[in-house]
Amino acid sequence: MGMFGQTIVYGILVGAMYGLITLGLGLLMGVMKFLNVAHGTFIVLGGFVAYWLFAFYGVNPYLSIPVVIIVMFLVGLVVYKVTLSPLLKLPSLGERINSSMLITFGIIYVVDNLMTILFKPDVRSIVGPFTGRSIDFIGSKFSVTGLFGLAIAVIVGVALYFVLARTSFGKHVRAATQDSEAAGLCGINVQRTYLISTGIAVALAGIAGVIVVSSYSISPNGGLRWLLVAFVVMMLAGEGNLNAIIPAGLVLGLLEAVGVLLVGASYRQVVALVIFIVILIFRPQGLFTKRSLHY
Amino acid sequence: MRLRSLPVLIIALIAAALIVVPLVIDLGSSSMNLLIMLFVYIILSQSWNLLGGYAGQINLGSAAFFGCGVLVTHLLWKTGVSIFVSIVAGGMSAVVMAGIIGLPTLHLRGAYFAIGTMALAEALSIVVRNVFPMALSVPSSFTANFNVFSRYYMGFAVAALTLAAVYLLVRSRFGLSMVCVRDDEEAAQATGINTFKTKLISLLISAFLAGLAGGVYAFNRFYFHHISAVFEPIWTFEPLMAVVIGGAGTLLGPVVGSAFLVILSELFAETLGEAHLIIFGILLIVVVLRSPVGLMGWLERWRRGVAALGGKAKQEKGL
Numbered sequence: 001m002g003m004f005g006q007t008i009v010y011g012i013l014v015g016a017m018y019g020l021i022t023l024g025l026g027l028l029m030g031v032m033k034f035l036n037v038a039h040g041t042f043i044v045l046g047g048f049v050a051y052w053l054f055a056f057y058g059v060n061p062y063l064s065i066p067v068v069i070i071v072m073f074l075v076g077l078v079v080y081k082v083t084l085s086p087l088l089k090l091p092s093l094g095e096r097i098n099s100s101m102l103i104t105f106g107i108i109y110v111v112d113n114l115m116t117i118l119f120k121p122d123v124r125s126i127v128g129p130f131t132g133r134s135i136d137f138i139g140s141k142f143s144v145t146g147l148f149g150l151a152i153a154v155i156v157g158v159a160l161y162f163v164l165a166r167t168s169f170g171k172h173v174r175a176a177t178q179d180s181e182a183a184g185l186c187g188i189n190v191q192r193t194y195l196i197s198t199g200i201a202v203a204l205a206g207i208a209g210v211i212v213v214s215s216y217s218i219s220p221n222g223g224l225r226w227l228l229v230a231f232v233v234m235m236l237a238g239e240g241n242l243n244a245i246i247p248a249g250l251v252l253g254l255l256e257a258v259g260v261l262l263v264g265a266s267y268r269q270v271v272a273l274v275i276f277i278v279i280l281i282f283r284p285q286g287l288f289t290k291r292s293l294h295y
Numbered sequence: 296m297r298l299r300s301l302p303v304l305i306i307a308l309i310a311a312a313l314i315v316v317p318l319v320i321d322l323g324s325s326s327m328n329l330l331i332m333l334f335v336y337i338i339l340s341q342s343w344n345l346l347g348g349y350a351g352q353i354n355l356g357s358a359a360f361f362g363c364g365v366l367v368t369h370l371l372w373k374t375g376v377s378i379f380v381s382i383v384a385g386g387m388s389a390v391v392m393a394g395i396i397g398l399p400t401l402h403l404r405g406a407y408f409a410i411g412t413m414a415l416a417e418a419l420s421i422v423v424r425n426v427f428p429m430a431l432s433v434p435s436s437f438t439a440n441f442n443v444f445s446r447y448y449m450g451f452a453v454a455a456l457t458l459a460a461v462y463l464l465v466r467s468r469f470g471l472s473m474v475c476v477r478d479d480e481e482a483a484q485a486t487g488i489n490t491f492k493t494k495l496i497s498l499l500i501s502a503f504l505a506g507l508a509g510g511v512y513a514f515n516r517f518y519f520h521h522i523s524a525v526f527e528p529i530w531t532f533e534p535l536m537a538v539v540i541g542g543a544g545t546l547l548g549p550v551v552g553s554a555f556l557v558i559l560s561e562l563f564a565e566t567l568g569e570a571h572l573i574i575f576g577i578l579l580i581v582v583v584l585r586s587p588v589g590l591m592g593w594l595e596r597w598r599r600g601v602a603a604l605g606g607k608a609k610q611e612k613g614l
Contacts, residue, residue, distance in 0.1 A: 035406050037355065037413075086584050094480075097406050098353050102539065102583045105355065109532060109576030113569045224528060228417055231410045266425050273418040280399040280407065 005140045007257045013146030015253020017211055019246035020153035021226055022233040023160055024204030030240035031164070031177055032194055032201075033093045034084055034100040038107040039205055039230055040223030045111060046072050046206025047213035048119060054126045061126050061214040062148055068206040076202030080195050083107065088180070088194070108223065115220035125217035145215040156207055157246040163200075164242060173197050225269065232276045238286025248288060302547075313451055317444065327443045328515070333557045334450030335512045338457045339530070340537040340549035342504035345461055347535070348543035349470065350497035351477025352405055356412030357534055359396075359419050360389035360502040362526035364509020366423065369522070372513065373433040378449070382510030389506030390499050392419070397498045401491055413531075420526035432518040446515045453511050457504055462546055464500070473497050477544075529572075533560075536579050542589030551590050 025039040036042075049068045053059040059067075083103045090096045134141040164170035175183040176190045184190050212218060212226065229252070237248035252275065259271035279287070317327065339361060346352050364385035371381040392415060400411040464470050472493045475483035484490050509525065519525070533556060534549075541552025556575075563571030582589060588596075 029406070035409075037409075083580055083584065094405065097404070098351075099583055099587075101353055101355065101406065101409055102535075103580050105532070105535070106576040106579035106583070108528075109572045109579070113572045113576070116569050224413070224417060228410070228414050231414070235407070267421065269421050270418045273414045276411070276414055277395070277399050280403070280411070284399075284403050284407070 003261075005138070007261050008254065009140040009142060010146075011254035011257030012250060013143065013150055013253070014257065015250035016150040016153040016246065017146075017208075017215065017249070018229055018233050018252050019249025020149065020156060020211060021205075021208040022230040022237070022245050022249060023156060023242070024201040024208065025227075025230045026234050026237065026239075026242050026245050027160070027197060027201040027204065029097075029234065030242055031173055032197060033096050033177060034087070034104075034198075035097050036104045036201070037101050037227065038104040038111065038223070040225065040227030041108050041111045042072065042075070042202050042205035042223075043209040043212060043226045044218045044220065044223045045075065045115065046209025047218040048115065048124075048209070049206065050210040051124055051126055051213050051218070054128065061128060061210050062152070065152075065207055065210055068210055069203045072206030072209075073199040073203040075206075076199035077195060079107065079202060080198035084198060085191060085194070088190070112220050112223065119220060121220055123217050123219040123222075124213070126214045128214060131214070143215070145211075149211045149215055152207065152211060153246055153249070156204065160200075160204070161243055169193070169196070228269065229272060232272050232279075235276065235279060235284075236287050238288050241286060241288055244286070244288035248286070251287065306547075310455065317447055324443055327447055329557060329561060331443075331446050331450045331511070331515050333553060334454040335508050335515075336534060336537055336553035336557055337454045337550050338508035338511065339505055340534040340541070340553050341457050341461050342501045342508065343534045344538045344543060344545075344549045345464070345473075345504065346497050346501035348538055348545070348548070349465055349477065350473040350494055351480075352401070352494055352498065353409045354412050354498075354501070354531070355409045355535075356396075356414070356416035356531055357505050358526050358528060358530035359392055359412060359416035360505035361509040361512075361530045362416070362419060362423070362523075363389040363392050364506030365513045365519075365525040366509075366522060367506075368510040368513040369431060369433070369516075369519070373437070378514055382449075382453070382507055382514065385510040385513065386503040386506035389502040389509070393498050393502030394495075397495050401494045401498065413528075416526050416528065416531065420523045423526060424521070424523040427522050430518065430520045431522050438517050441517075446511075449514055450511045453507050457507070458546065458550070460500075460504075465546070469493070469496070474544075532575075536575055538589075539579060539582050539587075540589055542591030543587075545589075545591040548589050548591035555590070 021043060024042070025036060028034045028036045028039075046068050049071050050059075050061045050064045053064040053067060054061055084100060087096050087099050087103075090099060131145060133144040135144065135147070136142075164173065172183070172188045172193045175186070175188055176193050180190045208226075209218065233245060233249045233252050236251055237244035252272065255275055256268060256271050259275075260268055263271065313330075316322070317330075322330075339357065342360070343354060343357055346354055364382075366385075367388040368378075368381045368385035371384055372378055376384075396411045396415045397408070400408040465473070472483065472488045475486070475488055476490050476493050480490055483493075512525075534553075537552035537556045538549045539552070540555060541550065542548025559575075560571065563574065567574070586592065
């Protein structure tokens with residue numbers, strides 16, 4: 001297999017993580033029409049929860065995921081109650097998206113700088129029992145943290161699909177966005193539905209943060225990088241097409257891995273931006289949807 | 296009548312004071328630098344305002360355009376090109392970047408443009424970090440005949456020209472179509488406005504202004520430890536904040552917001568360090584939620600209130 005095979009493997013493992021990173025953003029934007037620019041910041045915050053649990057109590061990062069979910073879910077509830085719920089009054093979805101961008105842009109500065117003061121601006125990562133280990137399989141190396149990331153991405157992706165597609169809660173979420181007034185008339189508590197979904201979206205960012213901090217590293221100002229990756233994946237999947245997010249993450253991971261092979265690792269994010277622009281020009285509705293986003 | 300001519304008088308007085316006072320009184324280099332930064336922020340926030348406040352397109356990557364202006368101006372200027380040419384070239388480089396990101400994204404929903412600009416700023420920051428890993432500085436002959444007045448009046452002139460340009464632009468036919476696109480894109484299209492073209496032209500002008508702001512900033516600096524720092528999100532956040540606090544879609548709002556921001560940063564940065572950005576972030580959220588009209592909106596309301604009290608009670612419905 002050699003160099004090329006290794007590139008493919010790397011692309012798949014990174015791509016699964018890219019998909020996982022995007023789920024929370026996709027849920028908020030695709031289903032509720034809040035564009036959460038602070039998504040990357042929440043990923044970093046979730047990563048820090050896992051980091052401190054590991055640093056103080058020696059908790060294995062993968063076992064700390066339930067705690068991270070609870071903490072980040074509560075963060076999401078506060079974020080929704082304080083900043084996003086007033087936006088439901090806005091007359092159009094476009095205004096809701098624009099205002100939520102400005103507000104979450106403010107959240108970035110609040111949370112990033114709080115983290116900088118509390119945690120110092122250092123770059124941190126969890127060096128646990130699996131770090132640096134890899135498994136040899138069909139001539140390529142699979143990093144153990146990468147495989148954990150892949151497994152968690154698939155589990156979380158499938159779980160989210162079941163919640164949204166197969167439970168009455170999922171129906172309520174979709175109904176509330178399609179027509180919040182009609183949903184309210186049918187007895188759906190729109191505010192409560194949105195409250196809980198925001199909690200879930202932020203918790204998803206937290207789970208992604210755990211994977212990031214155990215495979216990569218986090219720093220208080222490092223959220224932007226992950227936000228941009230998540231946005232490119234969301235666009236590849238097609239806005240609102242949550243089922244395609246994990247596959248779209250794999251596509252980005254593979255494209256990026258091949259691109260990096262050609263131009264060098266220091267231009268990784270530039271490769272993602274070029275993919276972003278190329279997709280916008282040729283398939284703005286995403287790779288996995290047929291619906292057009294043009295006016 | 297008196298109320299209407301009052302703002303014009305105040306603006307004229309402020310402008311005259313800004314021209315004359317530095318010549319008469321020695322303000323000291325730190326106040327002069329503060330004023331130069333105020334001019335940079337006024338140009339930059341006006342650039343954001345033109346696109347975000349009037350044309351309704353949220354730009355989360357002004358830093359890309361500002362940074363291009365700084366970089367190109369700095370590189371040209373130090374090879375001996377006239378500073379005027381360098382600054383204009385800096386503005387044009389920002390226009391090119393704006394075209395690259397605007398052409399594919401402005402067809403789509405606003406969110407794509409916002410994220411596109413954000414990604415552009417980040418990508419440029421990375422490329423610049425790789426291309427210029429070392430500190431950049433101008434030749435020592437430049438530092439020898441440094442004159443703070445030329446920086447000050449350059450900043451003042453560009454800021455004044457920017458304000459005049461935006462004033463004229465929003466009163467033109469094109470300005471009307473920008474506001475139309477912001478208020479209701481579909482309706483604007485139905486009345487025959489080419490919405491894509493309107494958005495694109497507003498973006499190109501806005502990027503040019505941001506590039507000029509970068510040029511003025513580069514003119515005032517001889518040394519950049521990390522030139523990639525001028526592409527950092529803080530250069531987007533602060534002008535955006537100045538516009539939102541001052542009042543988006545008004546001519547004077549960004550000016551008031553910039554003054555507010557520069558004064559507050561100066562007060563807070565020394566005492567609070569990073570914490571001042573937390574206060575700014577909270578302020579931004581509160582203003583967007585509670586009072587999207589900003590300071591100029593409050594002032595307008597107050598003026599109307601005063602006018603209504605002054606025997607014009609009939610017009611109260613205009614409140």
